[in-house]
Amino acid sequence: MIKFERNKELDSAMKNLMYSMVEVNEYLTAILNYTEKVLTPQKEKELIEILKKYNVPHDCLKYDLEILIGNPYFRDIKLENVDSQTVWYEKATIKKRTLMSMNFHQPMEKYLFHHHPIGYFEADVDLPVLKEGSDKVWMSPAISEIASMGEGIEKGHGKCMTMGLGIGVLPYLWLLKEEVESVTVVEFNKDVIDLFEKYIRPQFKTDKKLEIIHGNAFDYYNEEFLNRFDYVYVDFWESSGDGLKFYTRLMEKKVDVRHIDYWIEDSILYDVKYIVVPYLYNIYQEKSVTDFISSIDEESKELVMKTNRYFKKRNDIIATEDELLDIIHGKAVLREILAQ
Numbered sequence: 001m002i003k004f005e006r007n008k009e010l011d012s013a014m015k016n017l018m019y020s021m022v023e024v025n026e027y028l029t030a031i032l033n034y035t036e037k038v039l040t041p042q043k044e045k046e047l048i049e050i051l052k053k054y055n056v057p058h059d060c061l062k063y064d065l066e067i068l069i070g071n072p073y074f075r076d077i078k079l080e081n082v083d084s085q086t087v088w089y090e091k092a093t094i095k096k097r098t099l100m101s102m103n104f105h106q107p108m109e110k111y112l113f114h115h116h117p118i119g120y121f122e123a124d125v126d127l128p129v130l131k132e133g134s135d136k137v138w139m140s141p142a143i144s145e146i147a148s149m150g151e152g153i154e155k156g157h158g159k160c161m162t163m164g165l166g167i168g169v170l171p172y173l174w175l176l177k178e179e180v181e182s183v184t185v186v187e188f189n190k191d192v193i194d195l196f197e198k199y200i201r202p203q204f205k206t207d208k209k210l211e212i213i214h215g216n217a218f219d220y221y222n223e224e225f226l227n228r229f230d231y232v233y234v235d236f237w238e239s240s241g242d243g244l245k246f247y248t249r250l251m252e253k254k255v256d257v258r259h260i261d262y263w264i265e266d267s268i269l270y271d272v273k274y275i276v277v278p279y280l281y282n283i284y285q286e287k288s289v290t291d292f293i294s295s296i297d298e299e300s301k302e303l304v305m306k307t308n309r310y311f312k313k314r315n316d317i318i319a320t321e322d323e324l325l326d327i328i329h330g331k332a333v334l335r336e337i338l339a340q
């Protein structure tokens with residue numbers, strides 16, 4: 001079992017980690033009154049005070065419309081004609097100065113405090129939205145969606161592969177890059193593929209090879225298949241909520257490839273950190289692990305059991321804050337916990 005030296009440095013690191021989790025919640029609650037609402041100049045002043053209080057960047061709330069309308073997907077691909085039995089088009093107007101989430105999770109400082117960039121446009125923006133069923137938003141090229149794929153778009157080169165077609169934003173932005181040779185997509189929903197083939201692919205301004213494989217990502221997540229490509233980006237979940245479940249199943253496969261990234265991995269791993277930190281704090285305080293595990297709600301039981309299995313196997317002694325933070329923020333450690 002992992003052990004800790006009891007010293008002042010670790011005392012304060014543990015407390016700061018625990019406190020940063022509380023602080024995030026306080027911050028998120030404080031800004032809840034402002035998000036998805038029109039930000040009057042008075043409200044903006046109040047919001048900036050909150051951002052300042054938590055040291056969240058506050059001088060970049062106003063976004064240039066160009067980041068949306070200048071995006072090649074937004075510019076080239078029109079979704080107005082989409083009309084299938086299950087999915088149809090609607091235009092959503094985002095009123096000027098409406099405060100929106102502009103990206104997923106951004107880590108801040110060395111503990112667990114983080115923020116989701118928020119901002120507004122100075123003019124009304126029409127956003128194409130594909131809806132499904134009674135009124136569910138199915139997919140939309142929203143800023144936060146495009147921004148959160150930034151790393152994947154950037155790193156794409158040679159033969160690229162992605163799991164999850166959606167409306168083909170990532171495949172299109174990859175194909176437009178000179179250094180990308182071809183794109184392969186694994187998508188399990190036939191309706192998504194049909195809709196893409198009928199309405200979206202014909203608008204792609206590129207002759208490069210785009211292959212869509214109708215199949216389940218889990219069946220293709222193996223070294224032999226993944227090694228056929230130069231870069232892989234996995235994006236078949238809707239948010240960090242369902243993402244953790246799917247990402248865990250992928251980690252359990254213990255596939256060893258380095259040229260792969262996962263959509264909103266940082267957000268997903270924060271949910272893991274939220275269990276790992278209290279778990280380690282409990283050990284640090286020399287309290288009963290069994291009691292700790294029992295105190296965790298059903299939803300996170302599997303995760304806490306995995307955490308326990310992983311740390312039981314370690315027999316090192318942690319003595320400094322850096323060693324502790326290497327565990328908390330180490331992607332390899334967190335992935336290994338999920339692989340247990």
Ligand SMILES: C[S@@+](CC[C@H](N)C(=O)[O-])C[C@H]1O[C@@H](n2cnc3c(N)ncnc32)[C@H](O)[C@@H]1O
Binds near residue numbers: 164169171217
């Ligand atoms: C968020 S969208 C992907 C967005 C895409 N990156 C884009 O640029 O438009 C997720 C897609 O994953 C698909 N999907 C969900 N589970 C899957 C699975 N197990 N295997 C393959 N595709 C899956 C969904 O049908 C959906 O089309």
